[in-house]
Structures are given as C-alpha cells and as structure tokens.
Amino acid sequence: MMVAAALLLADALPASGGAPITIEVRNVRNSHGRVHVDICPHDRFLADGCRWHADAPAEAGTTTLTVPNVPPGDYAVQAFLDENDNGRIDRGLFGIPKEGVGFSRDARIAMSPPKWADAVFTHGGAAQTIGFSLRYFLGPKSPEEWKAQHPKG
DSSP states (O other), rough: OHHHHHHHHHHHOOOOOOOEEEEEEEEEEOOEEEEEEEOOOGGGGTTTTSSSEEEEOSSEEEEEEEEEEEOSEEEEEHHHHHHHHOSSSOOOOOGOSSSEEEEEEGOOSSSSOOOOHHHOEEEEEOOOOEEEEEEOSOOOOOOOOOOHTTTTT
C-alpha cells in the first residue's frame, strides 16, 4: 500500500530537470557576433524573458546550440544572429530586422512575425534535435552572398 501511494505521488509531481534540446541554426551568414536562441512556451512566444535560452559564437553556415534540462511540453524557438554582439535585434526602418531571425519549424514570416501554430513543436522526455534557417530582410541573405559582398571577411 505504501509503495503504491509513493508511486502515485511520484507520478503527480512535476518532473525535475528535463531533457536537452539541440538547435541547429542554419543559414548563419557570417561569423560575426553570436547566435541567440530562446525556447518559449506559448505565453512567452515573441516576448523577452523566455526561461530556456542559449548563446554561442556565430559560425557561418550552421551554428549548433544545446539548451539543457527543458521539461516536456509545447514550445517554439526564436533565434537571431547578433552580429554586433549588443544583445538585441537591431532594426531598420519600420522595425525591419537588420540581423537574421528565425523560428522553429521554419515558421513563415510574412509582413508580421510568425504565428505560434506555425512554430510550435512538442518536446518529450528525451533529448531532441531541431533545426531551422535564419532569414534576412536587409543585406546578404546567405553565407554565399556575404562572401561575395565581403571577400575579406
């Protein structure tokens, strides 16, 4: 009886820790600055202050980051290439991002940020890898275009 009660209680308690999510951010146009990712539940999507996040030095092409201990649930990832390492997305006229931005499931960006339904994925209790590409609205759109326009780096 005590064992059964303990097992029921253990099932009712939230799981501690969680499992890692590895994020492959593709189409990083250069190695300037850092790539930043946020893993957000629905109520924090497109906002600052997501609980799970990571930064890594930008690597042209693909930058891979791992966020440990993410509990099971539904999330969306938002990412940006912080080329000048100032900790935020720089914006141009009308708020258009000057640096690359991307979202899980390569959620579509059309005249506004993507919708939750287009970016959401389910994270279970095991390690998981997802990938998506950054998009650029100003300047070179890919590592190849960057190299062509900046032959010396």
